[in-house]
Amino acid sequence: MKAWLVHDWCTPDDMQWADLPLPQPGPGQVRVKVAAAALNFLDTLMIGGRYQERPPLPFAPGVELSGTVDAVGGDTDLALGERVCGLVSYGAFAEYACVDAADLSRVPAAVDLPTAAALPVVYGTAHHALLERGRLEPGQTLLVLAAAGGVGLATVQLGKALGLNVLAAAGGADKCALARQHGAAQAFDSTAPDWVEQVKAATGGRGVDAVLDPVGGDYTAAALRLLAVGGRLLIVGFAAGAIPQIPANRLLLKELSAVGVVWGPWRRQNRTAAAAQMASLFELWQKNAIAPLVSQRRPLREAPAAIADLGARRTTGKILLIPGADQ
Numbered sequence: 001m002k003a004w005l006v007h008d009w010c011t012p013d014d015m016q017w018a019d020l021p022l023p024q025p026g027p028g029q030v031r032v033k034v035a036a037a038a039l040n041f042l043d044t045l046m047i048g049g050r051y052q053e054r055p056p057l058p059f060a061p062g063v064e065l066s067g068t069v070d071a072v073g074g075d076t077d078l079a080l081g082e083r084v085c086g087l088v089s090y091g092a093f094a095e096y097a098c099v100d101a102a103d104l105s106r107v108p109a110a111v112d113l114p115t116a117a118a119l120p121v122v123y124g125t126a127h128h129a130l131l132e133r134g135r136l137e138p139g140q141t142l143l144v145l146a147a148a149g150g151v152g153l154a155t156v157q158l159g160k161a162l163g164l165n166v167l168a169a170a171g172g173a174d175k176c177a178l179a180r181q182h183g184a185a186q187a188f189d190s191t192a193p194d195w196v197e198q199v200k201a202a203t204g205g206r207g208v209d210a211v212l213d214p215v216g217g218d219y220t221a222a223a224l225r226l227l228a229v230g231g232r233l234l235i236v237g238f239a240a241g242a243i244p245q246i247p248a249n250r251l252l253l254k255e256l257s258a259v260g261v262v263w264g265p266w267r268r269q270n271r272t273a274a275a276a277q278m279a280s281l282f283e284l285w286q287k288n289a290i291a292p293l294v295s296q297r298r299p300l301r302e303a304p305a306a307i308a309d310l311g312a313r314r315t316t317g318k319i320l321l322i323p324g325a326d327q
Contacts (some may be wrong), residue, residue: 002323003094004303007058009049012304012311015061023098025073030101032067032084036114037092037300039319040064040121040150041214041239044311046090055090062092062303062321065099066107066117076101083107085116087124087264093303095323102271105278110286118292118318122154123281124274125263129212129234130159132266132273133259138163140209143199143226147184148175148316151214151236153293156183161289167199167208171313178316182293196222203228210234220244224256233258239313293317299325 005018025031040063045051047061066085069078078084078101086104091097107116130136142159146152147168159166160183168179168187176187186202188195200207207228213220217240223233224246233246235258246258267274284290295317298306306319 001095002300003060003091004062004300005058006047006055006061010047012044012047012307015047015304017301020060020094022096025071025098027073028075028101029073029098030069030076030078030084030104031071031073031096031098032065032104033070033096034065034092034094034323035067036065036117036297036320036322037062037094038064038066038117038121039306039310039321041237041310043307047307053089060091060094060097062094063088063090064117064121065092065097066113066115067097068113070096073098078104078106083109083113083116085113085120087120087267093300093321095300103268105275105282108282108286111282114297114320114322115292115294117320118150118294119281119285120278121263122150122318123158123290123292124267124277125151125236125261126155126158126212127277127281128263128266129155129236129261130162130164130210133261134210134232134234136162136164136210139165141165141167141203141228143167143169143208143211143223144179144184145169145190145211145213145215145219145223146171146239147179147187149214149239150318152212153179153182153317154290155212157290158284159183161284167202169195169199175316178293190219196225199226207231212236214239216240216244217242218244220246224250227254227256229254231256234261235259236261294320296320297322297325301325 084104168184169190211223214236216238
């Protein structure tokens with residue numbers, strides 16, 4: 001089979017396009033014939049050795065996929081031919097992947113199988129942020145930073161579906177328009193020097209109940225300024241590259257909470273709740289309350305260029321890599 005390999009921590013252009021033996025599933029695993037692998041910002045970090053989890057070298061990158069069960073290793077209720085999607089530790093940028101069955105969810109027949117690869121990470125993270133970690137309730141106001149990105153758009157859609165008043169911040173008019181199209185009541189250009197004041201004015205000076213922050217850097221300081229008394233800062237990541245220092249006096253004076261959101265480990269430790277979460281997301285999808293935005297479908301062979309585009313923030317929504325499209 002064809003797969004991308006990282007032999008040493010590298011840039012996307014240094015990955016190697018390799019021929020590998022077909023992997024064999026072990027107990028509790030299935031082999032998935034990959035229909036699509038979805039890109040995530042963590043892919044840009046993992047191949048360079050800058051992610052908190054470092055796979056053993058060499059490895060095939062990619063953590064999110066959909067496909068069809070092609071072989072079964074035993075000790076699982078998944079059967080040959082079943083349609084699945086899921087989050088894996090690594091190995092998705094390949095024609096086949098062996099995956100722990102517990103990491104997979106069945107994909108309903110009405111859902112497009114390749115597009116299902118775009119669901120687990122961003123919508124699972126959004127659900128975990130808003131409900132399990134943020135404990136937001138209908139009618140509350142949520143501000144989503146980087147609202148045109150994968151996690152951002154998923155959170156905008158899910159927030160609206162949950163009855164939240166969703167405000168969005170994104171870089172530029174086009175990205176703001178995209179956020180509004182996907183459910184934001186208002187969108188603010190975060191490249192404008194007065195965007196924080198604009199958001200504050202839009203809330204009548206009160207501020208927002210929660211901010212979803214996948215950016216970090218200076219945006220975290222802005223988020224703290226925009227939180228209402230008792231508000232929650234939902235920290236998803238640091239796409240800006242800088243890990244911010246959060247002043248404890250800000251938390252104290254307004255009784256704010258800074259909350260970490262890491263869906264992957266939570267999912268592994270709460271299998272039953274995570275399965276219910278995915279079932280709920282598929283139900284919302286089939287009701288057209290949410291729908292993954294796939295901006296590009298590219299051949300798997302183009303993974304280095306696609307990862308570079310993602311790392312340079314030249315993308316919106318999700319990019320899918322399709323095996324076999326050009327081989």
